[in-house]
Amino acid sequence: MSLLIRVTFLVVAFLPRFFAILNPIDFLALQSIRKSLEDMPGSNYFSSWDFTSDPCNFAGVYCQGEKVVALNLGDPRAGAPGLSGRLSPAIGKLTDLTEFTVVPGRIMGGLPSSFSNLKNLRFLAVSRNFIFHEIPASFGELKKLRTLDLSYNQITGGIPSVIGSLPELTNLILCHNHFTGSVPSFVSPKLTRVDLKHNDLSGSIEPGSIPSSIQYLSLSWNRLSGPVDRLLPRLNQLSYLDLSLNQFSGPIPGCVFSFAITNLQLERNQFTGPVQPYGPVNIQTVDISHNMLYGQVSPFFATVRNLYLNNNRFTGSVPPVFVDRLIEGSIQLLYLQHNFLTGMPINPRAEIPQSSLLCLQYNCMVPPVQTPCPINAGTQKTRPTSQCSEWKG
Secondary structure, X not given: OOHHHHHHHHHHHHOOOOOOOOXXXXXXXXXXXXXXXXXXXXXXXXXXXXXXXXXXXXXOEEEEOXXXXXXXXXXXXXXXXXXXXXXXXXXXXXXXXXXXXXXXOEEEEOOOHHHHHOOOOOEEEXXXXXXXXXXXXXXXXXXXXXXXXXXXXOOOOEOOHHHHOOOOOOEEEOOOOOOEEOOOOOOOOOOOEEEOOOOEEEEOOOOOOOOOOOOEEEOOOOEEEEEOOOOHHHOOOOOEEEOOOOEEEEOOOHHHHHOOOOEEEOOOOEEEEOOOOOOOOOOOEEEOOOOEEEEEOOHHHHHOOEEEXXXXXXXXXXXXXXXXXXXXXXXXXXXXXOOEEEEOOOOOOOOOOOOOEEEOOOEOEOOOOOOOOOHHHOOOOEOOHHHHHHOOO
């Protein structure tokens, strides 16, 4: 008697008549998946996985007819212990699967290449575990995949170009891994979220490589380089942008200060040139600190609540509108330290609200008011005269 016939006989023999008969291949796949994983201490997720009962009633198993269509491994409650072990290649035998997730835990090993058999898979999330090795190139077969979340693992290698070629991709979340190489070009016109922060990616990003549909873009904590003045103007649907802690260079296009975003994070790069917003900036936090930006401080920045312009090469006097908004409490943080500014028209007796932070230290002037600065601003109040003579403006 063949194995499939024996499994079918067992399913029929042990299940009450009102149970649907699970496809024997899916039944065997679930058994293999169970053998490859264990509950971590304090977890009882697998307590319902009794193969003498209907597998479609197991925790995290969802069926349609005789096939498993969704598999959510582990207790989804926040803070619940996860699972340990490895992901079984048998997952690839659940060919009707549209959703596969794993809760945070201690699952190790690589991603099975058999995932490529899941032609209907739309949602794949295996985050906050200890997955390593590379993403299999066979993931390019997942043509219906919309969300890929492999964040907070230890995955190495490059991001396969086939990931960028997935036609239905909407969300790509690969942050906090060890990816190297370049950012692939994306073809999906539905892509809205790309989160690649905290990796070791390098190289430049071509202007057309990220579709204009993108709304959330985080590339911080990598080694990416090159200009962005042709890339960013196309991305006018952005609601979140973080390019900090990279090696991007060239000018910051003025259009980015008109985006409908809450936080703009471009700090600790190699951006150069003057900064010229097109109009009043309606962004709550703008951080363009630790670059090589120069020229005068634009009065259009006075509408920003938290403004980091420190550690650049700005010159001239701070526009009076900043003083007005600082005293009225509209500006909560104004960091101007470590520039080449020559003045700020504020009365030394002016009362700055305690809720507001101002730092003017280490510029080409004696600070007209004494305010607390962050520790990393140093102890020197004024730049040496020899440095200031080189940056008059």
